[in-house]
Amino acid sequence: MSVTVRVPAKVNVQLAVGAARPDGFHDLANVFLAVGLYDEVTVTPADELRVTCEGPDAAQVPLDRTNLAARAAVALAARRGIEPAVHIHIAKDIPVAGGMAGGSADGAGALLACNTLWGTGASRAELLAICAELGSDVPFSLVGGAALGTGRGEQLTALEVGGTFHWVFAVADGGLSTPAVYGEFDRLNEGIEVPEPVASEDLLAALAKGDATALAAALSNDLQPAALSLRPSLADTLAAGRAAGARAGLVSGSGPTTAFLVPDTETAASVAGALLASGTCRTVRTAESPAVGAAVL
Structure with a gap:
């Protein structure tokens, strides 16, 4: 049994950046737009957590627990008191380290896939909270469409889009x-x-x-x-x-x-x-x- 999730890249049509905060982050007005370039994240039960990757620039993707997909599995498993014993396979099509949230997409994809595989029943709000812990762009990767991100980008307000x-x-x-x-x-x-x-x-x-x-x-x-x-x-x-x-x-x-x-x-x-x-x-x-x-x- 396995679960595959498809998750999009993003472009920032506006990225307004405030001064550095005491915590090192910056307040943002970040207008996200999801675009039709996708990674696919597949999770399968395994003896232990492992990550594999294929696709353009896959050699640049970390395969240890620093990978956002692995971190997402660990975060969800910790909340449910279970072991993150899954094989996460990432089929990359979003440019790596390119400013299009490819790593964040993989984190959101793995989170949704593990939630489905394990049947944890986590609510959308709980998934978004985990996303925010993982990184500023991860919540939008879960939501897609168009949104205004405030705070450090993780606080989302959906936006209307009237065309393609x-x-x-x-x-x-x-x-x-x-x-x-x-x-x-x-x-x-x-x-x-x-x-x-x-x-x-x-x-x-x-x-x-x-x-x-x-x-x-x-x-x-x-x-x-x-x-x-x-x-x-x-x-x-x-x-x-x-x-x-x-x-x-x-x-x-x-x-x-x-x-x-x-x-x-x-x-x-x-x-x-x-x-x-x-x-x-x-x-x-x-x-x-x-x-x-x-x-x-």
Whole structure:
């Protein structure tokens, strides 16, 4: 017997970042949009907890208990007083360490899969609480769709989306450490009064109307200067995507994946081809949003 859960990637259409808090985190106004790139997490009873992984860049995925999928199984098992004796297999399709919440997706997927396999009967609220303990992006990976994340991103408010948005994602060579990007954000803003993060009313209205032109005008990421500081070559990728016909482009989350909003599937294909030909990225992916959250297959 096994249970497989499919879970989506995300793009941050707005990431407003406040000053560092005493606990080291930052208050955020983080507008998440789930996109149709998915990992699949399968859990099967086993003698002990183990993790395996296949797919693009699978060699970069930790297979010990630091993996968020393993941590999710351990957290749920501890709450129920049972052993986390499962084999977790991750079929990766979300870019690894790319700012698209691939690790968080695996954590949410494993949590839902183990809850189903073990029949623990955990409520949605309990699952979301465990997600929040695992990481700031994990709750959204469970929920999907579109949401505003406040606090450090884990406090979610569902958002209305009035249409389909088309994206091209340019995957860079290597990853970027999220803590390193936040550290660079702090360095770049040293001595500067950082405003409280607030969701853009124009952006929320664009999402609700399904207006890609208005959404393109409102996209923003306060971590982008830090990501560009650590990886200056991303500026060339952003320029190539915009020159190829994207309505807008930005670094996805902490990067280094860059996300380009395009009007339709035909433009997505042409922008993707131009980005590959530019030599400014390792590979490209196209996807639509919004996408559903973690779901048992």
